[in-house]
Amino acid sequence: MAEALKTVTAQLPVNLVARMDDLATKLDRSKQWIVRKAVVAYLARAERERQMIQEGLDDVTAGRLLSMDAMERWADSLGTDHELPLPKVGE
Known part of the structure; x- marks a missing residue:
């Protein structure tokens, strides 16, 4: 069965x-083909972005946080001979 279509103007x-x-x-x-492809791609990206934002907000609400100091120590160690492991929640 063919997908129902609706015309949209912009x-x-x-x-x-x-x-x-x-x-x-x-x-x-x-x-029409180009516009449909563009809208599908945009919606997929926007929906994923919104999902990731919500996951981050849920982490904050649940207290799953990293300190700025722990993240800065880890980031500063990247590319050195003594790279630190990725910080864990609560550090």
């Missing part, structure tokens, strides 16, 4: 549409 800058036209020609694809 005003875009002329130069962006020109770039889209150029790419559509080069790829032998429609502008």
Whole structure:
């Protein structure tokens, strides 16, 4: 069964549409195909970013934190002969 579709309109800058036209020609694809790919990619990235932010907020709420001093010591050790292991929660 085919996926239900809905038309959405958006005003875009002329130069962006020109770039889209150029790419559509080069790829032998429609502008609709390019827009759909772009929206799918953007939503996936934005949803993942929001998920990662929520995970971080959940860690803060649960008290799963690292001190700035522990992180700075670890970061300062990177690239040296005595790299420290990644700090653990509570350090």
